[in-house]
Amino acid sequence: MAFVSVPKDLTKVKNKIIFNLTKRQLICFGIAAAVGLPFYFLSRGIIGSSNAATGMCLLMLPAFLFAMYEKDGLPLEKVLKNMITVKFIRPPVRRYQMENMYEKKYTVVRKKKGGTKSVKKKKR
Incomplete structure (x- = not known):
């Protein structure tokens, strides 16, 4: 009897199309190849083969990440x-x-003659 493993979380299962890659991965790899390969072949005569390969990798990296x-x-x-x-x-x-409403509206004024404290309203 054949055994087939079924994952517990079915949301992680994705449809594979070619070479065990999803449609999204195939599109992104195609974009990376369309950008990187022409850069390499057009620039290797000007900047050298290793510099052109490094530039190609840097150009293709965002597509690979996506x-x-x-x-x-x-x-x-x-x-x-x-x-x-x-x-x-x-x-x-x-x-x-918090805003202390009492600090904004009122100030405490002390009298010099030994009297009690009084409260005055601030003028605006």
Whole structure:
């Protein structure tokens, strides 16, 4: 009898198309190849083979990251969108601060002749 392992969390199961890669990964790798390979072949005569290969790797790296990186089931663009939203777009949580209304409206004035304290309103 054949055994097939079934994962407990079915949300992590993804459809594989070719070479055990998903459609998203194939598209991102295609974009990386479309950007990196022409750069290498056009620039290796000018800047040398090893510099052209380094430049090609640096140009292809973002596409590889978008294809492969996943955190908590979210792809890289959603993770970056959430980080930008939290850090820059939405205001941070404000701390609770109280205003002492008595300090703003009233000041305590002492008389010099040994009298009692009196309260005066501030003029605005």
